[in-house]
Amino acid sequence: MKKRNSFKIFLSVQNALFLRELSMRFSSGRMGMFWTFFEPFFQILIFVLIKMMLFSSGQGNFDFAVFLALNFTAFNMFKNIVVKSIASFKANKALFLYKQVKPIDTVIARTLVEIFITAIIILIFIFLGLYFNFDMNVKDLTMVTLGFSVLIVFSFSFGLFLAVLNVFVDSIGKLIGFFITALMFTSAVFYSMEALPLELQNILHYNPLANFIEMIHGFYFFELDDSFVSYEYILLWTLSLLYTGLWLYIKLEKRIISS
Amino acid sequence: MIELKNVSKFFRTKKGKKYILKDMTLTLPSHHNIGILGRNGTGKSTIMRMLGQIEFPDRGSITSDKSFSWPLGLSGGFVGNMTGKANVKFVCRLYGKTEQEIKETIQFVKEFSELDDYFDMPIKTYSSGMKSRLSFGLSLSFDFDYLLIDETLSVGDAKFRKKSKKALLKKIETCNVLLVSHDMGTLRDICDVGIVVHNGKIRYFEDIDKAINEYVAINKQ
Numbered sequence: 474m475k476k477r478n479s480f481k482i483f484l485s486v487q488n489a490l491f492l493r494e495l496s497m498r499f500s501s502g503r504m505g506m507f508w509t510f511f512e513p514f515f516q517i518l519i520f521v522l523i524k525m526m527l528f529s530s531g532q533g534n535f536d537f538a539v540f541l542a543l544n545f546t547a548f549n550m551f552k553n554i555v556v557k558s559i560a561s562f563k564a565n566k567a568l569f570l571y572k573q574v575k576p577i578d579t580v581i582a583r584t585l586v587e588i589f590i591t592a593i594i595i596l597i598f599i600f601l602g603l604y605f606n607f608d609m610n611v612k613d614l615t616m617v618t619l620g621f622s623v624l625i626v627f628s629f630s631f632g633l634f635l636a637v638l639n640v641f642v643d644s645i646g647k648l649i650g651f652f653i654t655a656l657m658f659t660s661a662v663f664y665s666m667e668a669l670p671l672e673l674q675n676i677l678h679y680n681p682l683a684n685f686i687e688m689i690h691g692f693y694f695f696e697l698d699d700s701f702v703s704y705e706y707i708l709l710w711t712l713s714l715l716y717t718g719l720w721l722y723i724k725l726e727k728r729i730i731s732s
Numbered sequence: 733m734i735e736l737k738n739v740s741k742f743f744r745t746k747k748g749k750k751y752i753l754k755d756m757t758l759t760l761p762s763h764h765n766i767g768i769l770g771r772n773g774t775g776k777s778t779i780m781r782m783l784g785q786i787e788f789p790d791r792g793s794i795t796s797d798k799s800f801s802w803p804l805g806l807s808g809g810f811v812g813n814m815t816g817k818a819n820v821k822f823v824c825r826l827y828g829k830t831e832q833e834i835k836e837t838i839q840f841v842k843e844f845s846e847l848d849d850y851f852d853m854p855i856k857t858y859s860s861g862m863k864s865r866l867s868f869g870l871s872l873s874f875d876f877d878y879l880l881i882d883e884t885l886s887v888g889d890a891k892f893r894k895k896s897k898k899a900l901l902k903k904i905e906t907c908n909v910l911l912v913s914h915d916m917g918t919l920r921d922i923c924d925v926g927i928v929v930h931n932g933k934i935r936y937f938e939d940i941d942k943a944i945n946e947y948v949a950i951n952k953q
Binding site: 477492496571574731 | 810
């Protein structure tokens with residue numbers, strides 16, 4: 474068999490895994506395709522309705538639906554990357570029979586699939602926004618993109634870290650559901666930080682995800698800013714999770730393969 | 733050439749470590765078809781997987797510059813809710829085949845495995861015999877240096893067994909096999925050298941018949 478260099482092997486493994494993950498996501502009998510793309514719209518619809526019923530006047534004068542769409546897209550991307558990554562070693566165990574498939578490849582492939590799906594959802598949002606004449610002007614597209622990009626690295630690192638733990642500690646997969654729900658309420662998804670009382674801000678600013686979401690909507694809307702965001706804190710979390718995740722993974726790779 | 737250096741492999745059980753290999757150093761020469769013999773539970777399959785580098789020793793190292801197939805066994809490493817065809821495509825992509833080559837492989841595997849309609853049905857509807865037919869047919873379309881075969885030849889009906897043995901004999905003109913089997917006839921037909929696994933040691937025999945004699949002697953103990 475002709476020798477291929479390791480980057481070529483990596484690419485063909487990613488290609489194979491990506492297409493496989495995608496077809497599994499969309500071919501699942503429970504209306505896989507439908508829910509993947511419509512779940513975010515339902516979420517936003519429900520929250521917009523709640524908001525309209527409870528509070529007559531909105532916060533600031535930006536569009537609350539656009540605000541929610543942006544935040545939920547970022548949050549759901551984080552959530553899906555983490556949740557899919559955690560299960561990926563166990564779900565793909567059969568594939569470790571093929572020497573070139575390393576466990577981390579499955580986490581990378583799942584992350585790429587989530588990025589791809591997020592990109593499609595963003596496109597759908599943009600089309601809908603244009604069609605219904607929402608105000609979707611972006612203050613600083615570069616910084617919003619940067620925010621999303623660092624969030625991807627953060628989510629991947631966190632997912633990898635938990636995936637490794639999940640092989641050796643059984644209950645991680647079950648606990649993560651609660652954890653994600655708790656994060657959703659404390660991560661500036663439904664509100665911007667400046668609308669909160671100071672005591673609450675002081676607590677929530679320890680949540681790295683709140684920093685990410687604040688950064689993203691701070692640079693999207695002209696009415697908001699990033700004064701709450703600590704970039705050192707974001708980087709500290711991202712890099713230390715990435716380092717710890719990779720370190721743990723490298724230490725335990727062989728045990729994951731034969732677990 | 734496959735080199736084992738101070739290899740130890742054990743499983744932890746409630747009664748302590750159970751060794752499959754203990755501080756084993758050995759070089760297996762190239763260009764031989766190697767039969768792996770040993771009693772049930774001595775770790776033949778584990779050793780085969782270690783030689784193929786998808787399982788790892790607890791101590792020591794196993795090195796080789798050869799390429800190895802995935803272990804062709806009963807489970808076959810397929811994804812249950814994908815069709816046979818989709819699985820074939822997936823494996824081809826893993827090994828970097830082009831779209832044209834993938835088409836040819838699908839055609840070949842479909843004909844060889846004789847799965848007919850099942851080829852387009854999810855793997856979870858397959859019997860274990862059908863899975864190993866698919867796995868074996870697929871492995872024939874790659875050029876590995878070594879095929880890892882774990883008892884696969886003993887499944888399927890008589891007609892398919894004959895066919896796959898014939899295909900394998902043709903295949904080993906260009907590649908080698910590591911074969912785990914309890915069927916002495918198959919071992920004699922396909923392998924020329926043998927290793928016997930016993931009491932945490934591997935013994936290498938340059939003649940498969942001598943390996944078989946050793947195995948028979950061990951069984952009489």
